[in-house]
Amino acid sequence: DIVMTQTPLSLSVTPGQPASISCKSSQSLLHSDGKTYLYWYLQKPGQPPQLLIYEVSNRFSGVPDRFSGSGSGTDFTLKISRVEAEDVGVYYCMQSIQLLRTFGQGTKLEIK
C-alpha cells in the first residue's frame, strides 16, 4: 500500500496570509501513461470532502484561484495564497495510482 504523509498536521493562519501543506508518498505517483495521480480534498466542518485539485495541479470546477497544487513524483504541495475564513477544515491528499486509494492523515487549518 502507498503511504501518504502530510505535514504539518495542523496549521493556524491569519486571514490574508499564505498557507502551505506538504504531502509525500511512499512510491512515485507518476504512471506510465504520463499522468500523476495525486489529489487534494478539503473537508469543511460537518461536511463531506470536496475536491480541490486533481492530478497535482488542476483546480476543480468552482475552486478559487487562491488554491494551487504543485509537485512531482513523491513530493507535492498545496498552497493557499491568501487564507480566508471559509478555508477552515481538514485538507487531505490522496493517491489513485493504485486500486487501493490511500489518503494522508489530514491537515487541520484554523484561522487565528
Place this chain on the structure above:
Amino acid sequence: QVQLVESGGGVVQPGRSLRLSCAASGFTFSTYAMHWVRQAPGKGLEWVALISYDGSNKYYADSVKGRFTISRDNSKNTLYLQMNSLRAEDTAVYYCARGRGQWLERSYFDYWGQGALVTVSS
C-alpha cells in the same frame, strides 16, 4: 447539479447486515463509475469499494472483501452497498462518491454525498 443522497444507515449488532443506498441525480448515472468511501468517527478517510459504470467490474478494500458487496441499478440511478458480518470496526460515516478519470482503476472522486452513519454495537 450533481446530487448524491445516501440512506439506510443506523445501529446494527455485530454479525448482522445492513444495506446502504445512494440515490444519484443531476448527471447521467449510467455513464459513471461509483465508489464508497468511509470515515470512522474522528478519523481519516478510507476507500471501500468501486464499481464500473455498467456494474461489470467491482473492486474492494481488503478490510471488507468477502463481507461487503457493491452494486448498482442504472434504471433507478441508485448505488448500493450490502454489508454483511458487520464488525465494530466498520462503524463509520459511509459516503458514496462519483468516479472520474479516464481509467476505472485510477479514477478519483469528484462529487460526494452527505454520508450515512453506520454504528455497529451490541
